[in-house]
Amino acid sequence: MRAACCAGPANTSAGPDAAVVAIVGAPNTGKSTLFNSLTGAKVTMGNWPGTTVEVSHGRWQLGDQAVTVIDLPGAYSLDPQSPDEQLTHDLLLDPDPRERPDLTIVLADASRLAHSLYLISQIREHRINFVVALTMGDIAAKRGIEIDVDALATAIGAPVVPTNPRHRTGLKDLAATASSSLTLGHPLFAPSADARRSLDSQPSAENDGKKGDGHTSVKDGKGDACCCVSEANAEERFAWIARTVAATTNAPQGYRQSFSDKVDRVVTAPVVGPLIFLGVMWVVFQITTAVAAPLQDWLDQLFSGPLSDWTRDGLGAIGMGGTWLEGLLVDGLIAGVGALLTFVPLMALMFILLALLEDSGYLGRAALVADRMMRVLGLPGKAFLPFIVGFGCNVPGVAATRILPDAAQRILTCLLVPFTACTARLTVFVMIGTTFFGAWAGTAVFVMYLISIHLIIGMGWLLRKWLWPNLVEDPLVLDLPPYQIPTLRITASVAWLRLKGFLQTASGIIVVTVCAVWLLQSIPADGKSGFGAVEVGDSAYGVAAKAITPVFEPTGFASWETTSAAIVGFVAKEAVISSWAQTYALAEPESDTEPGSLGARILTDFTKSSGGHPIPAALAFMVFLLAYTPCVATLAAQVREIGLKWTLFGVALQLVTAWLLAVAFFQVGRLIA
Amino acid sequence: MAADMTLLRAPIGLPLVLDEVSTSPVAARRLLTFGLREGASLTLLQRTASGGRIALVGESRIALGKDVCKQLGVSRG
Structure with missing residues (x-):
């Protein structure tokens, strides 16, 4: 993906030939805070071309390399239920690889890891070059939650970097990992064919979402977004989430x-x-x-x-x-x-x-x-x-x-x-x-x-x-x-x-x-x-x-x-x-x-x-x-x-x-x- | 599995199992992304001003509207 297709004025993007890094994550995981920390004041907000979905873009300096960063709308999953989520879905899963960001930073909330892993479980099913920024570590620590970051990276199949954008910690590590991932330029994980078929087959916002075998097909009630979810794949994802949380997280038992x-x-x-x-x-x-x-x-x-x-x-x-x-x-x-x-x-x-x-x-x-x-x-x-x-x-x-x-x-x-x-x-x-x-x-x-x-x-x-x-x-x-x-x-x-x-x-x-x-x-x-x-x-x-x-x-x-x-x-x-x-x-x-x-x-x-x-x-x-x-x-x-x-x-x-x-x-x- | 009651009638503070999701497909899909699907464990934390409930699902606290609560069947976990 080249910056020209989405970036705003030249002073807030890294130029038309620069690599594009997208930030995605569920609302309230610190996504926009991370975006502001990475880009400082060099930011432009505006609607994505042809939509009313607001997207911010800015410039991020990775050592000698400047990249354009896009703050995509918050999304709990890649099953779009609103035009905002549809944009995130389309950009990440667009069949034309040239439209995809060169790198995607996915935010995961350390205090509620399972909550964030559903989106990650979907992203890892595709050939998306991504790294995980593990946020909310301070809240997790207060709750006595410990996460084995290396084990989590292995389970996900992508680098995981603990980051606290509110206090600007971990940003250098994130920059180094992002720079390295941009150079490698390919995902570490090979997605399963079944999983990829599940998401690839989802209709776009303009389609009517006709029912197919094993799928729940839905119009979203606003007449402009729909999708289908494979129940079998959802169960597979939750099983993977349960295994991953069990293998990587040590948390106190019971509700406090x-x-x-x-x-x-x-x-x-x-x-x-x-x-x-x-x-x-x-x-x-x-x-x-x-x-x-x-x-x-x-x-x-x-x-x-x-x-x-x-x-x-x-x-x-x-x-x-x-x-x-x-x-x-x-x-x-x-x-x-x-x-x-x-x-x-x-x-x-x-x-x-x-x-x-x-x-x-x-x-x-x-x-x-x-x-x-x-x-x-x-x-x-x-x-x-x-x-x-x-x-x-x-x-x-x-x-x-x-x-x-x-x-x-x-x-x-x-x-x-x-x-x-x-x-x-x-x-x-x-x-x-x-x-x-x-x-x-x-x-x-x-x-x-x-x-x-x-x-x-x-x-x-x-x-x-x-x-x-x-x-x-x-x-x-x-x-x-x-x-x-x-x-x-x-x-x-x-x-x-x-x-x-x-x-x-x-x-x-x-x-x-x-x-x-x-x-x-x-x-x-x-x-x-x-x-x-x-x-x-x-x-x-x-x-x-x-x-x-x-x-x-x-x-x-x-x-x-x-x-x-x-x-x-x-x-x-x-x-x-x-x-x-x-x-x-x-x-x-x-x-x-x-x-x-x-x-x-x-x-x-x-x-x-x-x-x-x-x-x-x-x-x-x-x-x-x-x-x-x-x-x-x-x-x-x-x-x-x-x-x-x-x-x-x-x-x-x-x-x-x-x-x-x-x-x-x-x-x-x-x-x- | 047949549900004992709707979430609206379920007791606060006790472990529950979600047995039945009779919401619209839109709501069902949103619930799914929060881990709320048939067989999921949850605990109600409190009633809310709008007549709904706040549920603890895993480590997450999810606010559910009154109408959604009426369409979720649960039994004691």
């Missing part, structure tokens, strides 16, 4: 309650477990909103205040003040970069929290506790976290979907998170609520949150029935790894890697969109004004808003000023109020709860556009704001997580839903009123 058992008795218990879970979710929500908010405000003020002022002053000093160049720099580039950077504290905190929850082992327990609740949507318990975070801000909410190992679940959750009522929408809700509902403003805003929750459940049900009818069949069978104290190095490295990935994807989308809005608002459509010196209503943007306005006739808020505000809301929901102020040529209100002359103007406008029914029209507009695309940063995050195709599908879904709901609210409300 571990620290993790004691913690689990509390955090997964009925009543107490859900309370702890809600407490943890509350802390995550608070940190991603309350802690990040002041930092966001500071960055926002820095870009819209001093940085913009200095630029204007600088351009004024060279005689370019008030020109289109000032508009491009201040209202386009600085505003765009500022919008991007205000998300950095929020996203950094989110990624740190995710890394801490994952690294400690709590995330698996949270999934267990919330499982029944999320199963209504056909999602695992882990999916609760993105929704909770989404109520703070949709952008980290979408990013949090990467905790879901299954691509279908990740896509479904990503499509639903934008329906959570984020705090940016809250600002607009409060302003509209105060303008139209007076003392009942709080109730109106609360109703929006209730609608948001029902929208998630309703849309989730609809999408599941429509796109993934069998998603709910995924059973809860979850491995609970031992708890571990998160390490600063791993947490920081994982959080940085994810933040870097977000910035790489989001920067272009956000800056280009903000610049495009500025450009359209600067192009005169009346033929009288100059470029950059035109009223919004007479600009190309205003003309476009006026052209779209008739679409909103049945919603009761069909004025071009409100349409214009809704379009700006694509960039950021906070910009809706400033857009109204700009188009009505009025000052922005000092406070959301004191809308002043702007509120009075909006009320007049809604009364006119709704034919004397401003309250149903205001409700319709609030529902529209709730349901349509939250902001361009959310779109950027979605493109990164689920790709452009699904993101565009989501945008269309949100627009259609928002319009239909707005029409329903206005028409029904008008009849009641």
Whole structure:
């Protein structure tokens, strides 16, 4: 396998001719930690070409030789049950040897050796050049488990290297063994013909898995992965596992309650477990909103205040003040970069929290506790976290979907998170609520949150029935790894890697969109004004808003000023109020709860556009704001997580839903009123 | 071998033998990768908040949903 087929940018791979080393193993065996330890910061994350499966690749220096390392999705076995596992299966068992990695490092958990040996038993049945990295030795030692590494290597038929990626021990030995295995270039074990036939005959994800003799044939319930397992071969493998464990492991007899058992008795218990879970979710929500908010405000003020002022002053000093160049720099580039950077504290905190929850082992327990609740949507318990975070801000909410190992679940959750009522929408809700509902403003805003929750459940049900009818069949069978104290190095490295990935994807989308809005608002459509010196209503943007306005006739808020505000809301929901102020040529209100002359103007406008029914029209507009695309940063995050195709599908879904709901609210409300 | 009870009704803390796996093939295959197949030994460690169970299988602790537990037949080991 050559690196060119899978590697990312040149600085994060060892070049197109370099050897490729794949890291595979069950989840929670330290796979990604080993990958980070081997590659350091020279890493790129991204979807495998043609799939939504995320794969990281980086550069590993083996003495004089640099190789490209791929961190494949976690897999308990080579019997694929999800698109993620299918990718691992295909890369290792692809009939074309050129597509196979030159070397595979398989992780085995020393504290639960039998658990890891099933995957190894399958790998050794093929002509795969592999070495075993034996991890979790410290936990095994605490439990009194001793493993004869040489005997294990003999039993497996491949080198075994004790490694602790969390504490960076054994890495040199692993590098030396990997280098040697790459040079030898062939497996030490000759697989049995029967065993090879068993796996080689498995159908791919696209096949339908028809039954054959002695095989259990299955579609995985998601319509995109299937496989068959030979029961006879499974028994052979378990017999080999039992012999291998008996010959290589010395462990105390009987069950001894571990620290993790004691913690689990509390955090997964009925009543107490859900309370702890809600407490943890509350802390995550608070940190991603309350802690990040002041930092966001500071960055926002820095870009819209001093940085913009200095630029204007600088351009004024060279005689370019008030020109289109000032508009491009201040209202386009600085505003765009500022919008991007205000998300950095929020996203950094989110990624740190995710890394801490994952690294400690709590995330698996949270999934267990919330499982029944999320199963209504056909999602695992882990999916609760993105929704909770989404109520703070949709952008980290979408990013949090990467905790879901299954691509279908990740896509479904990503499509639903934008329906959570984020705090940016809250600002607009409060302003509209105060303008139209007076003392009942709080109730109106609360109703929006209730609608948001029902929208998630309703849309989730609809999408599941429509796109993934069998998603709910995924059973809860979850491995609970031992708890571990998160390490600063791993947490920081994982959080940085994810933040870097977000910035790489989001920067272009956000800056280009903000610049495009500025450009359209600067192009005169009346033929009288100059470029950059035109009223919004007479600009190309205003003309476009006026052209779209008739679409909103049945919603009761069909004025071009409100349409214009809704379009700006694509960039950021906070910009809706400033857009109204700009188009009505009025000052922005000092406070959301004191809308002043702007509120009075909006009320007049809604009364006119709704034919004397401003309250149903205001409700319709609030529902529209709730349901349509939250902001361009959310779109950027979605493109990164689920790709452009699904993101565009989501945008269309949100627009259609928002319009239909707005029409329903206005028409029904008008009849009641 | 006929099972005495489902895993949902099995006692906590006693050795059990898995006699019957009546789950969907998807669940059966996932259970298999964790060593949970007919004839396997296990011990239930506790009930969980979602109505399922945590089972000790070998050295591994496996959380099983309520629906899966209903479909596993066990007898005392």
